[in-house]
Amino acid sequence: MADLAESVESMEQLxxxxxxMVLDRDAGADVRDLPGIAVRWADCGFAFWNCVTLTEVxxxxxLVGRRMGQAADIMRAKRRPGFLWVFEDVLxxxxxxxxxEAAERAGLAxxxxxxxxxxxxxxxxxxxxxxxEFVRVSSDEQLLAYADLNSRAYGFPPEAGRDGIAGSSLWKxxxxxxxxxxxxxxxxxxxxxxxxxxLFVVLVATDPRWERRGYGEAVTRKALYEGARATGLTRATxxxxxAGAPVYPRIGFTPNxxxxxxxxxx
Numbered sequence: 001m002a003d004l005a006e007s008v009e010s011m012e013q014l015x016x017x018x019x020x021m022v023l024d025r026d027a028g029a030d031v032r033d034l035p036g037i038a039v040r041w042a043d044c045g046f047a048f049w050n051c052v053t054l055t056e057v058x059x060x061x062x063l064v065g066r067r068m069g070q071a072a073d074i075m076r077a078k079r080r081p082g083f084l085w086v087f088e089d090v091l092x093x094x095x096x097x098x099x100x101e102a103a104e105r106a107g108l109a110x111x112x113x114x115x116x117x118x119x120x121x122x123x124x125x126x127x128x129x130x131x132x133e134f135v136r137v138s139s140d141e142q143l144l145a146y147a148d149l150n151s152r153a154y155g156f157p158p159e160a161g162r163d164g165i166a167g168s169s170l171w172k173x174x175x176x177x178x179x180x181x182x183x184x185x186x187x188x189x190x191x192x193x194x195x196x197x198x199l200f201v202v203l204v205a206t207d208p209r210w211e212r213r214g215y216g217e218a219v220t221r222k223a224l225y226e227g228a229r230a231t232g233l234t235r236a237t238x239x240x241x242x243a244g245a246p247v248y249p250r251i252g253f254t255p256n257x258x259x260x261x262x263x264x265x266x
Contacts, residue, residue, distance in 0.1 A: 004057070006256035007089035010116030013237045014053055014085060015040065017195040017202065022049050024170040025163075030078075036067045043080050046156070046164025048203075050082020059091050061098035065105060068262075072106040075264050082263070084108060085239075087116060089257040099260065107265050114259035115245045118198075118237040121252040122228050129180070129218035132188070136226070137177040143168065145186040146177060146203070153205035165203075175202070176227040180219040188215035192227035192236070199227045201238035217247045224251070 015033070018040035022029040025042040032039045036056040042049040052071045056063060071084045088096050103110065127134070137143055143165055151161030165171050177191035188206040192199040201223065206216045224236055239259060240248055249255075 003256065004089065006118055006254075007087055007116065008057055009118060010237060010239070010257045011053065011055060011087040011090050013116075013118075013195055013198060013200055014038075014051070014239065015055065017193060017200040018049075018051055020170070020174075020193065020195070021202070022051075024168055025049055025165075034070075036063070037071055037074070039074060041074075041078060041082060043078050044163045045080060045160045047080070047082050047160070048154075049164055050078065050080055051085055052082070053085040053087070054090070057090055059095045061092075061094040061102070064091060064095040064098050065102040068099075068102045068106040068108060072108050072264065083111060084262040085114075086260045086262065087257045088260060103262055108262040109265045111261040111263045113242050114261060115240045115242075115255050116237070116257035116259055117240055117245075117248050117253040117255050118235065119251070119253040120235050121224060122234045124221060124225050124228070124251075127218055127221035127225050129214060131182055131213065132180040132215060132218055133184075134219065134222045135179050135181060137175075137179060137189075137191075138172050140167065140172075142179060142186075143171055143177075145179060146171070146189045146191075149179075149186060149189045149207055150203050150205040152207055176223050176230060177203075178219055178222045178226065180215050180222070182210065182215075188219045190216070190220040190223040192223045194227075194231050194233065195237070197233065197235070199224060199231065199233050199236040201236060204238075204244060216244065217250060220247070221251060 147161035
């Protein structure tokens with residue numbers, strides 16, 4: 001089991017960073033902090049911006065079951081699908097053991113795993129990759145390229161990614177978002193954003209046709225390097241999918257909480 005304080009940090013980083021992300025997408029987004037549940041729901045086509053997470057530390061089996069039922073009810077009241085994010089190591093051992101049964105009772109289906117990570121990374125050397133040119137996202141065209149890379153990487157339709165960040169002023173200024181260009185064509189992307197005294201890594205993606213060339217690691221290093229230069233922050237956090245998890249320890253991140261993502265049963 002990971003260190004509890006770092007597991008809690010990982011959960012809280014989601015609540016802080018996602019609040020900014022969903023309010024950027026919709027100023028009227030649902031960003032309530034309820035007893036034991038944080039709602040960060042833009043109700044848009046990009047499912048990652050539709051998020052509910054459990055926030056109680058040490059929740060036992062009974063409480064986990066109650067909260068998952070409440071989370072499912074919140075999700076059913078929305079127009080667009082999203083995910084319940086569960087940070088396993090924040091829960092009591094009994095709560096972790098009860099997750100599958102609680103999800104079944106609530107009408108939730110396990111979707112995929114994730115891993116919370118953090119690290120005191122800096123200073124990092126200035127990033128470089130022999131096949132890539134890095135550019136900061138500053139135009140609507142570049143923002144659409146960033147969105148499309150995420151859609152391709154995560155298997156979403158193109159309109160889903162675009163519904164997540166197209167037209168955003170935050171992503172062209174407050175977020176340190178970078179594209180990696182191969183012969184002028186965007187093939188990979190990563191971003192960092194300040195979240196409660198840390199740099200939070202968000203929406204790292206590589207075109208599936210160009211995977212396993214070190215592109216994702218290189219562009220993540222670039223986003224971290226530039227984010228640190230701009231903010232002076234020295235600690236970074238992220239939430240990795242199974243595909244991305246092997247990359248981040250090479251940069252200096254350490255896993256701190258196993259994660260489970262749940263969606264509503266169809």
